[in-house]
Amino acid sequence: xxxxDIFRAxxxxxxxxxxxxxxxxxxxxxxxxxxxxxxxxxxxxxxxSLRGAGLxxxxxxxxYAYYSMDPGGLNALAxxxxxxxxxxxxxxxxxxxxxxxxxx
Amino acid sequence: MIDEANAVVVETDIEAPPERVWRALSExxxxxxxxxxxxxxAEPGERFTLxxxxxxxxxxxxxxxxxxxxxxxxxxxxxxxxSEVSFVLxxxxxxxxxxxxxxxxxxxxxxxxxxxxxxPMSSFHTSLRLxx
Numbered sequence: 001x002x003x004x005d006i007f008r009a010x011x012x013x014x015x016x017x018x019x020x021x022x023x024x025x026x027x028x029x030x031x032x033x034x035x036x037x038x039x040x041x042x043x044x045x046x047x048x049s050l051r052g053a054g055l056x057x058x059x060x061x062x063x064y065a066y067y068s069m070d071p072g073g074l075n076a077l078a079x080x081x082x083x084x085x086x087x088x089x090x091x092x093x094x095x096x097x098x099x100x101x102x103x104x
Numbered sequence: 105m106i107d108e109a110n111a112v113v114v115e116t117d118i119e120a121p122p123e124r125v126w127r128a129l130s131e132x133x134x135x136x137x138x139x140x141x142x143x144x145x146a147e148p149g150e151r152f153t154l155x156x157x158x159x160x161x162x163x164x165x166x167x168x169x170x171x172x173x174x175x176x177x178x179x180x181x182x183x184x185x186x187s188e189v190s191f192v193l194x195x196x197x198x199x200x201x202x203x204x205x206x207x208x209x210x211x212x213x214x215x216x217x218x219x220x221x222x223x224p225m226s227s228f229h230t231s232l233r234l235x236x
Contacts (some may be wrong), residue, residue, distance in 0.1 A: 006185055007185055007186055007187065007209040008186065010209075011209075076185070077185075080180075080185050080187075081112070084112045084207050085112050087112075087156075088112060088114045088205060088207065089114055091138055091139055092114050092116055092203070092205060093116075094137070094138035095118075095125075095128050095138040095139070095203075096116055096118050096203075097138075098128055098134065098137050098138050099118055099120045099124055099125050099127075099128050100118060100119050100120055102120065102124055102127065102128075102134075104124070
C-alpha cells in the first residue's frame with residue numbers, strides 16, 4: 001500500500017507545489033520545471049517520491065514521459081477524511097457521558 | 105503542527121473540570137470505554153496500539169500537559185496514513201471543560217485536490233460542535 005507516504009510526500013512545500021500544478025492536466029518534467037527555482041533532476045526526484053506515494057502516475061510516449069495526478073492516491077486521502085469524520089463525534093459523545101458520570 | 109484548515113475538528117462542552125476529563129485521556133481503563141481497546145497513555149514518548157474493531161492504530165504520545173493538552177502521533181495500521189491528534193482542555197467559567205479535538209495530517213494543503221477530484225470532497229475541514 002502506498003498510503004503510508006502520502007502525507008509525508010506532501011509535507012515538502014516544493015513537492016506539494018509540483019503536485020498541485022498537475023491538477024487536471026498532464027505535464028512533462030521540463031514543462032513542470034518552469035517557474036520553479038530548482039533543477040530538473042530535483043523536479044524528477046520530487047516526481048519519483050510522489051509516484052512512490054501513489055499520488056502521481058507516469059505515462060510514456062516515445063522519448064517523453066508525462067505526469068498526472070493519480071486518482072488512487074486522491075481516493076486514499078478522501079477515505080482518510082471520511083473515516084475520521086465518522087470516527088470522532090460518537091467517541092467524543094461517549095467521553096462526555098463517561099466523564100460526567102465519574103465520581104468527583 | 106496540524107494545519108486546522110485540513111483537519112477534522114470536534115468540540116464539546118463537558119460538565120466536569122479539566123482534571124476529570126484528563127483522567128479519561130490518561131487512564132487506560134477509562135479510555136477503553138470511550139475510545140478503543142488498548143493501553144492508552146499520557147506519558148510523553150510512550151507508544152501504544154489501539155484496536156478499532158479489528159483495525160490497528162499505532163499511537164505515540166508527543167506532548168502531554170496534565171489537564172490542559174495531549175498530542176498524539178497517530179498512524180493507521182498496516183502502512184496507513186500518519187497523522188496527529190490533539191486534545192485541548194480549557195476550563196469554562198461554570199467549572200466545566202471545553203474540549204477541542206483536532207485530527208489531521210501535518211502541514212498538508214489540499215486545496216487543489218479538493219477542486220479537481222472526480223467525487224467532490226465537501227470539505228477537508230470538518231468542524232463539529234456537539235450539543236452541550
